[in-house]
Amino acid sequence: MRRYLTILSLFFVCHVAFGQVLHYEVVKGSKKLGDMKVKRMLSENQVKYEITSEVTFRILFSFTVDYESNSEYKYGQLIKEYTHNKLNGSTQKESTVWFDGKQYTLDINGVKSHPHEKRIEYSVAAIYFEEPTDSQQVYSPQFGQFLKFTKVGEHEYEMESPDGINLYTYTNGICSEVKVSRDFAKFYFQMTPESLLAVKEKKIIGGSITVD
Numbered sequence: 112m113r114r115y116l117t118i119l120s121l122f123f124v125c126h127v128a129f130g131q132v133l134h135y136e137v138v139k140g141s142k143k144l145g146d147m148k149v150k151r152m153l154s155e156n157q158v159k160y161e162i163t164s165e166v167t168f169r170i171l172f173s174f175t176v177d178y179e180s181n182s183e184y185k186y187g188q189l190i191k192e193y194t195h196n197k198l199n200g201s202t203q204k205e206s207t208v209w210f211d212g213k214q215y216t217l218d219i220n221g222v223k224s225h226p227h228e229k230r231i232e233y234s235v236a237a238i239y240f241e242e243p244t245d246s247q248q249v250y251s252p253q254f255g256q257f258l259k260f261t262k263v264g265e266h267e268y269e270m271e272s273p274d275g276i277n278l279y280t281y282t283n284g285i286c287s288e289v290k291v292s293r294d295f296a297k298f299y300f301q302m303t304p305e306s307l308l309a310v311k312e313k314k315i316i317g318g319s320i321t322v323d
């Protein structure tokens with residue numbers, strides 16, 4: 112009996128780990144520009160997020176933007192978040208924010224500062240798995256500041272950053288689409304049909320930064 116319980120437990124853990132991955136396609140009109148993957152991993156008192164994306168634009172010339180983010184929450188608090196932006200393989204911005212038990216330190220391209228926040232509970236890494244509320248603030252290590260969500264429709268929220276405006280749409284508490292408006296282009300991060308089906312059937316479920 113113990114053997115069967117162990118096998119069942121291992122299956123459940125593997126299934127949850129596999130199920131906490133969201134896949135998106137980056138599109139402009141009917142043309143695919145790239146892909147993004149968002150992963151949420153759970154362990155005792157800890158939640159980790161990983162985001163990777165690659166997008167290639169062709170305007171007057173071709174350029175590729177790579178983005179990665181890794182973050183860690185413990186007991187519902189952001190402990191560390193790292194972001195890295197590359198343009199055609201060269202680093203454009205690299206930022207890290209971390210908590211040492213007393214205060215946060217922010218490092219953007221080697222320039223360090225200490226944010227006034229004593230506790231960060233919602234950062235950009237978590238927004239794909241957790242629907243915000245109207246006027247909710249989200250911390251961005253990339254910009255070193257809080258950004259604000261404004262509800263503009265049913266399960267739709269607008270967020271303005273120094274780069275431009277994003278419109279987020281949620282399905283069953285999970286972000287299913289992001290409309291990105293920039294000076295040079297407007298494009299979408301659209302959840303793949305396979306991921307969207309899993310979200311609608313609740314095979315992939317959202318959740319907060321606190322482990323239940």
